[in-house]
Amino acid sequence: MDHGTARETKAQAVDYARELSEQVIRPSDVADGGPALAIGLAPQPDGSYALAVRYRLGLPSVRSIARKVVAEIGRDVDVRRTGRISTLADDPAKVRPRPPVITAHALGETGRARPLRPGISIAHVEVTAGTLGAFVHKDGVVHALSNYHVLAGSPSAKVGDTILQPGPADGGRVSKDKVGTLAAWEELRPGRDATVDCAIALLDDPEVDPEYPVGRITTTAVALGGEQVAKIGRTTSITRGRVTAIELDNVVVGYGEELGEISFDNQIEVESTGTGPFSRGGDSGSLVYRADGVALGLLFAGSESGGENGTGLTYINPIDAVLDALGVTLV
Template sequence: MDPDAARELKARILERLPTAVEARSTAGERDAPWPWVAVGLGAGRTGARVAVRLQRDADRALLPDLGRAAAEEVDVEVIGPVHALTSPTDLRRRTRPLRPGLSVAHEAVSAGTLGGFVRTPSGLAMLSNNHVLAASNSAFPGDAVRQPGPADGGGSADRVATLTAFQPMVAGVNLVDAAVALLDADVPATPGDLPGGPLLGAVPGSLDVDPDEAVEKVGRTTGHTRGRITAVEVDGVAVQYDEAVYRFDDQIEIEGRGGPFSAGGDSGSVIWRSRDRAPVALLFAGSETGGSAGTGVTFANPLATVLAVLGVEWCPDL
């Protein structure tokens, strides 16, 4: 299917979902009003396909009748619940200089991952998720960030940065789960210290990331892993955080190669394209089931969107 035709079919599915979902939602359920239906663009044998992801098999009943021809262009998969990856290598211990992949977190959070470094008007800052550096909206600019995170033994003496800015997550549609923390003046960092060297490619827009693209990341829990993008422009990703379910649109879905691409504690990792080492996405959530190998899928924000929303510039090396 032509990509534009796939986008039209995706739009048809999304347009027909709300009525069905609202009719099936039960008062008090944490799922409502869009329970567990995400729709994006995937790769088919002869072009693009529409990728539909469900968290419960029963939610198949929510999908509209598109007709036989259109249904053949839709890949429906049950991936189970999607959670923010914050639960408790060498990446977990106290490390200086700071580098991508290390355990970091707000003092009220268990542990996540230092994804990379960005330039702000005030200086060099680390990039990770809102739910890692800003405790899912509950922190304040000026709060301390520790390395390692508290779950890995980080205490008050392990302060390395100050929360500078984060994009609040809201009850409506979200695009990113992202935050930055300005490094303390006496804390050294080596932004380019990643497997294979610095990420020197230009930061592309989301349309430059295609299904079947080979990607990599380094994260606090699973270390250096490889995978492939299985869907882009995914709308309606419902992510379970400790305090609420938040919906995300225009996300990237990734499967691991030879095992899971990520696990709890990898949130905040920056994902790069294998072919040119261009940073493309910020990892923030995933499931434990689904995917071609049944080991789960990972979701990530397009990095170009993250940088634009936060008003910062990617820093590949000093």
């Protein structure tokens, strides 16, 4: 299918899945009123698109819906099972600080880093640890970009809250590791569909190092599918992957007790092209970019199963949607 036809097929499949969910889905398989069945577009080697259908293991009624959707479409369908998808802060189930984690298993930078640079540990004073993804300008002033669940973490967060580098889970303390304050974010609320999980912090010291392994990244693009991508994160450091689906709707992500599960639309899916995972807990907030140094998205969630090598699938917000939501530009 070409892009236009694939989008029309996707719209029909979404409607059909919702109709089926009202008939057969169990309440325990529903997140905030929507089916735990994500539908989008999967790129094919010849440049065409198949319908991407993603369903969670362990939910029989959702699996049944996925099979019926596939039977209705008939062909050009890419079906994948995923594990439970959750945010990728160091410990997304916790909001309050906890003792420093053992960082020997983290390949990325979990220690104190000055000047600040992409890929290092950072977090709100009452969150554990995530990743500093990029530097952005807002009203001409340099800020750090990461996820809402990394830099804010809770509906109780407020402008001016302390941001630490490294994050509290990596030993960051207010007395010596404050690098800025929470400045702005896109609110996440239970029961309301979302597109982005993002926030920015106003930095105490605007002198930063904006270089990535591919050099400085200042341009963005819309993911079309099939791109070879990379990221640098607090936990898994530099990893490489491939965009396996775009425009995914109903990606249900777990946010712990306070926010529950939130459904995201228009998301990008990435699988690892190496032997290990593309991302793990603590990589939330990483910037995902093409090999030519063009930004595609902001990493925020993942599963521990699925993907070509079985190490999980990663989900990212389209970068232009993130920048637009916050009113910022890449430095």
